[in-house]
Amino acid sequence: MxxxxxxxxxxxxxxxxxxxxxxxxxxxxxxxxxxxxxxxxxxxxxxxxxxxxxxxxxxxxxxxxxxxxxxxxxxxxxxxxxxxxxxxxxxxxxxxxxxxxxxxxxxxxxxxxxxxxxxxxxxxxxSHIVTVELGPRANTLAEFRDGLAGVDASAIYFHMVEARARLGRPSGDFAEWMRMSLGLDALAQRIERIDTFMTSLERVRARVLGLVDQALETHAA
Incomplete structure (x- = not known):
C-alpha cells in the first residue's frame, strides 16, 4: 500500500x-x-x-x-x-x-x-470559521478511511465545502491529497464529482467512504 x-x-x-x-x-x-x-x-x-x-x-x-x-x-x-x-x-x-x-x-x-x-x-x-486539527494523521489510504469514518462532520464541511468555495481549492482537500500525495488520480476524480448540494454532510461522508472502499478492494485484489 x-x-x-x-x-x-x-x-x-x-x-x-x-x-x-x-x-x-x-x-x-x-x-x-x-x-x-x-x-x-x-x-x-x-x-x-x-x-x-x-x-x-x-x-x-x-x-x-x-x-x-x-x-x-x-x-x-x-x-x-x-x-x-x-x-x-x-x-x-x-x-x-x-x-x-x-x-x-x-x-x-x-x-x-x-x-x-x-x-x-x-x-x-x-461568519468566521475557527479550525482545529482532529485525530491522528493519515499516511495511507486505509488510515484515511479509518479517520474519515469517525471524524466530526464539521471536517466533511471544511474539506469538501469550505476548501472548494472559499479557500481556493476547487478539487476539495480529499481529492487533492489523493492525487498529489498518493498518486490516485482516478479516485481523486471520482471524489471531485461528488455533488454536495441538497444533501447532508453524512451522506457526503458515506459517498467518499464508498469510493475509498472500492479503491482499497481493487488494490487488495
Whole structure:
C-alpha cells in the first residue's frame, strides 16, 4: 500500500457568527440587501447552510429559500431560490448576481410585494470559521478511511465545502491529497464529482467512504 508523501490532516471547524445591520421584511428589501451585503454574508446563507443543517437533508438549500417559504409564504419564489446550486458558480459575486436576478424577475410578475410579519424579518449574518486539527494523521489510504469514518462532520464541511468555495481549492482537500500525495488520480476524480448540494454532510461522508472502499478492494485484489 502506497505511503503518502504528505500525511492528511483532518481539520474540524466551528462557526463564529456575526450579525449584520441588514434586515429585510419584504422581498424587495431582500433584493436590495442582497445587492450590498458583504460577500461573506452571501456565503453564510448559501454554502454555510450545509454546516448548520448537517443532521439531515434540507428541503430548502439556502436561508433565502427557507425565509421565502416559511416567513413570507411565497412558495413560487422559494422554489426558484431553492434550486440555486451555490457550488455551480465561479465566485460569490456571480452567485449574488443570480440571487438578485431571481428575486427581481419574480417581483416583476407581482402586483404587490410579499411581506413577512415583523417577527419574521430576514436578518443577514456572516461568519468566521475557527479550525482545529482532529485525530491522528493519515499516511495511507486505509488510515484515511479509518479517520474519515469517525471524524466530526464539521471536517466533511471544511474539506469538501469550505476548501472548494472559499479557500481556493476547487478539487476539495480529499481529492487533492489523493492525487498529489498518493498518486490516485482516478479516485481523486471520482471524489471531485461528488455533488454536495441538497444533501447532508453524512451522506457526503458515506459517498467518499464508498469510493475509498472500492479503491482499497481493487488494490487488495
Amino acid at each position: 502506497a505511503i503518502a508523501t504528505n500525511p492528511f490532516v483532518f481539520i474540524g471547524c466551528v462557526e463564529l457568527r456575526q450579525a449584520l445591520d441588514r434586515h429585510a421584511l419584504d422581498e424587495r428589501e431582500l433584493m436590495d440587501r442582497l445587492e450590498d451585503v458583504p460577500a461573506g454574508s452571501i456565503f453564510y446563507h448559501t454554502h454555510g447552510y450545509f454546516l448548520r443543517h448537517r443532521p439531515m437533508t434540507t428541503a430548502y438549500g439556502n436561508d433565502f429559500a427557507r425565509w421565502a417559504a416559511v416567513e413570507v409564504r411565497d412558495q413560487a419564489l422559494a422554489e426558484r431560490l431553492a434550486v440555486v446550486d451555490p457550488f455551480a458558480f465561479r465566485d460569490l459575486e456571480s452567485l449574488r448576481e443570480e440571487l438578485v436576478t431571481i428575486v427581481s424577475d419574480h417581483l416583476r410578475g407581482l402586483t404587490a410585494v410579499p411581506r413577512a410579519e415583523p417577527s419574521g424579518a430576514f436578518h443577514f449574518q456572516q
